[in-house]
Amino acid sequence: MKRKEFIKNTAMVSTSFFIMKDLFAKPKGPIFGHHNMRYTMDTKWGQLNPLKNPVNDCHEMVQDKKGRILLLTNETKNNVLIYNKSGKLINSWGHEFPGGHGLTLANEGNQESLFITDTDRHQVFKTTLDGKILMTIDCPMETGLYHKKEEFVPTEVAVADNGDFYIADGYGLQYVLHYNASGKLLDYFGGKGSEMKHLDNAHGVTIDKRGGKPTLLVTDRTRNCFKRFDMAGNLMEVIALPGACVCRPVIKNDYLYAAVLRSPDLNKDGSGFVTILDKDNKVISNIGGTAPLYTNGVLQPMSQAAQILLNPHDVCIDDDENLYVAQWASGKVYPYKFTRV
Numbered sequence: 325m326k327r328k329e330f331i332k333n334t335a336m337v338s339t340s341f342f343i344m345k346d347l348f349a350k351p352k353g354p355i356f357g358h359h360n361m362r363y364t365m366d367t368k369w370g371q372l373n374p375l376k377n378p379v380n381d382c383h384e385m386v387q388d389k390k391g392r393i394l395l396l397t398n399e400t401k402n403n404v405l406i407y408n409k410s411g412k413l414i415n416s417w418g419h420e421f422p423g424g425h426g427l428t429l430a431n432e433g434n435q436e437s438l439f440i441t442d443t444d445r446h447q448v449f450k451t452t453l454d455g456k457i458l459m460t461i462d463c464p465m466e467t468g469l470y471h472k473k474e475e476f477v478p479t480e481v482a483v484a485d486n487g488d489f490y491i492a493d494g495y496g497l498q499y500v501l502h503y504n505a506s507g508k509l510l511d512y513f514g515g516k517g518s519e520m521k522h523l524d525n526a527h528g529v530t531i532d533k534r535g536g537k538p539t540l541l542v543t544d545r546t547r548n549c550f551k552r553f554d555m556a557g558n559l560m561e562v563i564a565l566p567g568a569c570v571c572r573p574v575i576k577n578d579y580l581y582a583a584v585l586r587s588p589d590l591n592k593d594g595s596g597f598v599t600i601l602d603k604d605n606k607v608i609s610n611i612g613g614t615a616p617l618y619t620n621g622v623l624q625p626m627s628q629a630a631q632i633l634l635n636p637h638d639v640c641i642d643d644d645e646n647l648y649v650a651q652w653a654s655g656k657v658y659p660y661k662f663t664r665v
Contacts, residue, residue, distance in 0.1 A: 355665060361600050361609035362665050365632060369411040369661035377402055377416055382650035382659055384427035385640035388436055393648055395659060396427035409642060417455040426480040439481035446473045448491055459507050469497055480572050482529040492529040500529055500542055513557025521559045528572020534603055541573045563605045567625035576641035578603040583636035587627040595628045596636045
């Protein structure tokens with residue numbers, strides 16, 4: 325064999341070796357989660373210069389059609405930070421949302437828009453992706469339920485395919501309010517009370533189409549559960565999540581994800597984790613939490629197992645099924661990324 329051919333063949337073998345080695349390489353760092361939903365953690369992913377792009381509470385995150393990750397914070401120097409998936413800042417905007425809390429992406433044909441809830445201003449805003457306000461929803465005094473605007477403290481919005489949207493008044497009177505695409509109030513349900521149909525800390529709302537027919541999933545955080553309603557507001561199901569004060573439900577493909585702000589049994593901040601449910605709404609993985617255990621079909625209380633998250637408030641799932649976690653009252657940390665393994 326000629327020397328040149330020998331070197332070429334040796335190089336090919338070496339390259340193949342390193343490719344195979346890379347494919348079978350073990351993930352760097354600890355792995356969190358259970359079953360087939362396990363992740364490595366990167367706490368530096370979204371870190372920026374706090375003097376230039378500060379955050380206060382990192383409340384919620386979404387991914388747009390361009391693959392960008394949008395973060396909402398209640399820091400009015402830059403309410404919305406826009407990252408690429410590598411954690412590089414692309415853009416920022418927003419100075420008018422001191423209570424920026426809920427961030428929902430709406431698809432309208434080829435256009436996308438955002439719904440932002442502001443718990444300080446007691447309003448909901450529809451905006452373009454670059455911050456132009458398109459619609460403002462004020463306290464729905466016409467219902468007769470509210471006597472002053474301060475009673476309306478909206479925390480989340482869910483948007484239907486026809487443009488109708490549902491506002492969860494999660495820090496207010498606990499109603500879910502149904503509006504048409506133009507912003508006209510159509511109906512409402514929930515509210516405080518002791519019956520199962522009532523809500524207490526209705527922190528999040530989303531539309532669930534995994535079963536084919538759309539339904540509404542609403543957080544009942546005080547009762548540690550999600551409640552499923554039909555689109556007219558009739559209670560259909562309670563998804564019990566003992567030990568988990570869940571934030572908003574987030575659906576990606578067949579899975580339901582939620583940040584767990586804290587474990588109620590521990591009765592303290594800093595005891596949260598992220599929970600993942602399958603298409604049958606059974607918990608299959610807890611990131612930073614105890615392994616899910618069912619006894620005779622009943623989920624046993626869950627709690628934090630690893631102190632990797634302080635007060636997780638939301639989880640965003642990108643198109644590669646990696647997770648981004650925003651945290652509340654966490655020392656003004658930027659979002660963490662969890663890469664699926």
